[in-house]
Amino acid sequence: MTHFDHLKPEIAETLTWTTEDRIYFAQQNHWISYPRAKEIMTRLEDQLAHPRVQRMPNTLLVGESGNGKSTLIDRFREKHPVKILPSGEPLAPVIVMEMPSEPNEGRFWTELLLSLKIAHRDTDPVQRKENQAISVLTYVQARMLIIDEIHNVLHGSARQQRHFLGMLKRLSNKLQLPLVAVGTRDSILALHTDTQLSSRFEPLALPRWQLDVSFLRLLASFERLLPLAEPSQLSSQDIAIKLHSMSGGTIGGVATVLKRATVKAIRDGKEHIDAKLLDNIGWVKLSDYGKEALKL
Structure with missing residues (x-):
């Protein structure tokens, strides 16, 4: 031809x-590869392979709406699909979820359980949903949690924001799990609500x-x-x-x-x-x- x-x-x-x-x-x-996308994919691969330590490195992927953040994350997830081990147990190294429309802990665990395809009731107590989510993340040997639309943290009060970000910090510490937060430039403001947490996130930009x-x-x-x-x-x-x-x-x-x-x-x-x-x-x-x- x-x-x-x-x-x-x-x-x-x-x-x-x-x-x-x-x-x-x-x-x-x-999918179209380009230099900046390759750099970010390499950074995510390094983070995925990082040994489990008490203070895991996290990433904040920032870019304008429509500039390829979600496409890049989808591509990364496709490279690390769910596998079934010979023993019959599932292995899910990369978990991708969407941040709820506001920093509500109960809704966060609901969204995470939905991403994990785990049956639950919305009316379950927050602690029960948290225990269930953490148990499943451990069972599937998750190595990375990607949270899209993280700028939605700003849609709550200052108190809600601090409480929610504190919850993310505890989750990362408890499972020694690297977090990848994805969102617009407002995400920088959202994470700076908790200075200890924001210091753990290395920013990566997808400029226009x-x-x-x-x-x-x-x-x-x-x-x-x-x-x-x-x-x-x-x-x-x-x-x-x-x-x-x-x-x-x-x-x-x-x-x-x-x-x-x-x-x-x-x-x-x-x-x-x-x-x-x-x-x-x-x-x-x-x-x-x-x-x-x-x-x-």
Whole structure:
């Protein structure tokens, strides 16, 4: 398939599919590696392999909404799936959960038990849910707990925040379990409610993308995954500038714009993305939503 050298071989094969199947494929998420993501993945691997000590190293992964934090965490979890040992016991090295909408201890243990797929009752006492969660984490030999949306800690009173962060510190100490907190820049404020806990978290940032060589390489990587028969030259100057503006400099924004543009290109029989097509996908940046709403 030398005619489709702009695509990965497995992507080129999708060009023979029906229009509906190609559109379905175009709307799926695909992992794209890039230098900063590799650095963070390596850091998480080192943390996962860290020997159990009294004061475990923790990580705070910070980034703008839509800039790939959750995708990166999902990728890391996929690399360390649940396994069944020959003895029949489960082994779950990486546990990922979502922080409840407020720093409520009972709801935290509920969310953790749901992530562990453990049956329980919401009305159970907090201590009972905590004992159950800790017992399961020990049983499955968990080596890391990742808590997404950690900035939700700020949605409680100062007293609630201190109590909740104290609970996280006790959990980490008790199980000698490294924590990875994931969230927006507000997460830094959230963890600084407890100075002892915040000192244990090493910050890792996923900054917005600048319009530079790294961004052009990212676009080139995306192009190899788009099921379109013709090259789109996404890294060319005019298209790169437009995509950077439309996406707001986030990798999630780029992915969403390109998904919509790819679908339109397939439906229109155009088979490539250009500046004119991008102008006609009906895209409104998040920062412009308020302005558009005023026009309604």
